[in-house]
Amino acid sequence: MSVNTKKPVLIVGGSGIVGSQAAKALRRLQPELPITIGGRDMGKAEAVAREIGGADTARIDLERADLGQPGGRAYSAVAMFLKDDTLNSLKYAQANGLPYLSISTGLFEIGPEVARYIHKPTSAPILMDSTWLAGTATLPALYFAREFRTIEAIEIAAVLDEQDLGGPAAYVDFERQTKAAPNALILKDGKWLWVSGEEAKRSFRGVDGTEVQAQAYSLLDGVSLAAATDARSIRFDLAVGESAARRRGEPFSSETIIEIAGQLKDGRTGRVRHELVHPAGQAPLTAVGVAVGIERLLGLVGGAPVAPGLYLPDVLIDPEYMVRRLKEAGTQIRRGP
Template identity: 75%
Template sequence: MSANTQKPVLIIGGSGLVGSQAAKALRRLHPTLPITIGGRDVGKAGAVAKEVGGADAVRVDLERADLGQPDARAYSAVVTFLKDDTLNSMKYAQAKGVPYVSISTGLFEIGPEVGRYVHSPASAPILMASSWLVGATTLPTLLFAREFESLETLQLAAVLDEQDIGGPAAYADLERLTKAAPNNLVLVDGRWRWIGGEEAKRTFTNVDGAQVAAQAYSMHDLMSLSAATDARSIRFDLAVGESSARRRGEPFSTEMVIELTGRKKDGTTGHTRHEIVHPGGQAPVTALGVALHVERLLGLAGGPPVAPGLYLTHMLVDPAYYVRKLEESGARIRRA
């Protein structure tokens, strides 16, 4: 462990549903890594820190440039689990020269983060991790794509059970991301288009064979997969409703369907469909994605610490490593 990673990882919103699970996932990966749970309620944060072990708690004030932290306080990374409209958490990480991870910024609202990075590009690694569940569709897609010579169409779909949205911060994110922008971005035959109304609707076959009504949803997956695959058409659709597990009378699950069409390495046209189901819902999947990316940023796996720069989820974590860890966490992946 490098000298920098002896300092704790600051998890802002770490006492929330997903943030607390991310802290525990990071602890399982690295039992001795110091972790600080940051939040408005120090008592609640302290209770999570005790559960995590080897962690402490601090009050974080996002209205302040120093986040309310004493000058002597130092961190190895800053991860925020809520929408920081002030960007003070990002500014703080840049000022300290440590990695910054955000997971709540919609594709249509990345301008302020990108502008802040461009202003100071050599200050810190900035990971815009607002892909679906922090890589849960992008990274498996890139692994599945390895059997293709070139890709023509990527169709991704996810089911978020209405009972699995998460805590207040997650609910606020979903409300903002689905209502603030009237249209959603898709790539159609090599051209980027904003679509709405009937054009934004799609019905897909879910993992249990049910026909599910979904809506185009602008996630960072589109940026990652376009850059990494050069596919001609890419679309991500989200259905918020009843998961297949709950239809069977079981607790909710989170579900993803990944369909690829392109030219195989033998020259033929091929189509693949993979289904991913996690019986624990979206929270453990999101938590795992954050933990694996923090691990990589700090150089605890996969190479040395990441240099300053602007990153998306597909640029840091190896897809095969991610999929292995996802399955170890309880996810079931099936080629249909």
Template identity: 55%
Template sequence: MTRSNKSVLIIGGSGFVGAQAAQALRKLYPDVPITLGGRDLKKAEAVAATLGEADAAVIDLDRRDLGLGAERQFSAIAMFVKDHTLNSMRYAQDKGAAYVGVSTGVYEMGPEVALFTHRPHASAILMNSTWLAGATLLPALHFAKAFDEVESITLSAVLDPRDMGGPAASADFDRLLMAAPQTSYLKDGKWTWTTDADKKRIVRMSDGVELPATPYSPFDLLSLSAVTAAKNLRFDLALGQPDEKSPDIVAEIIIDIDGGKDGKPHKARHVLSHPQGQAPVTAAGIAVAIERLAGLDGRAPPAPGLYFPDQLIAPEHMMARLKQFGMRIDA
């Protein structure tokens, strides 16, 4: 198959969420060539066969060329698994392809930043290890626009225990939540680490159910701090209690904002949910990232640089795409 300059490589594209991201991209852009990369060629080929205008390739993260050879060219590369070698990012830089990753913790970002700063003109690097690939950060920024001044933003996510994804996603969950002994957050204008007392919090879902939550530090907090200048930012993650009789998967994003509007104190709570859980939301977020990185939306691809999602994607565009893929937004 001859690959065009709009061709996209999705590493982990035959996995639980990666395959849905490929399907979401195909829904938005029926003709864009897609390569699904993974360790199991037959599995990747099976997913590719359902997409059309797609092929599959074995990826070897221990090799700088990923085992793809010199002839392959891509406009954008999406990385769905944790690449401890960073060869996927090096490959993107070598090819001048835009790159988006989704599995890096805040405490792990140093090597990626260092790799970019040593080759700042190689390609566009989107650091999208936000909750559900921008599906929390961008709506939060959208809702924050209704405030004249933002004092605090608390993000809460409820994940169904049945909705952990495949083995790679489960490994990411264990690493990001269990490996770091403490979690960073913004308190009274200062970045700090959680104490045992800070960790005790209850999340109240839209149906009134209350769940114990664990502090978490996705990249969302970094962008929210830079854009809103809020003095208090935190993110809490709770595992929902599934109703075995319900076909719906428990998956909610709760955005609480406290600040001022028209000279008066103002508060707002917004709830986003999807009846099929986190996977289609993450898939939609990555599809939106790829359409911008590859210039599929008709605009020029971004120049080489290091970006967070809000620097490339308009919050209103993400909101529209999320609704298109079934997200329920209580606004």
């Protein structure tokens, strides 16, 4: 373990539903890595710290440039599980040269973070992880894309069970991202388009064969996949309602369907479908996505510690590694007809 990783990773929002699972996932992947659970409710934070072991807590004040941390406190990285409207967490990471990961910034609101990077490009590595469930759709899509020579279209559809919206911070994020930007960005026949109304609607076949109605949704997945694959058409659609597992009378599940069309490596034209299902919903997937992002930023897997820069998950993380970690965490991945 390097000198830097002897300092704890600060997980802001680490006592919430998703943040606490991310802390547990990071502990499973990196048993010796120190972790600090940051938040406002110290009772909840201390409970998570005790459960994962090798962790302590910190009271976080996002209204302060120093996050309310004493002068001698040092961290190895900062991971954000809530929207920081002040960007003080990013400023703190840049001021201290710390890797920074955030998952709550919508595609339409990345400007302030990008501007912070442009003004201080050599200060810290910044991982913009606000893709669907922290890269756990984009990276598998790129893994499945390896069987293609050229890609014409990528369509991703996700089912978020209405009982699986997460804690208060996650609900606020969802409300903001669905209401503040009434239009969604898609790539159609090589052109970026903001769509609404009927053009934003799409139906798809769910994992149990049910026809599901969905709406185009703008996260960073589309722009990231477009840059990585040169596909001519890409869209991400979200359906909020009843998951297939709950229709069977079971607890809610998380479902992501990835369909890729293009020329296969054997020269044939084809369309390939994969389904990713987690029986415990979206939180375990997000947890794995963030944990993998943190260990990559710190250079604990996949190469040296990441240099200062502005990154998307697929630029740093090996898709095959993400798929392996998702399977280990209980994700069921199957190739569909």
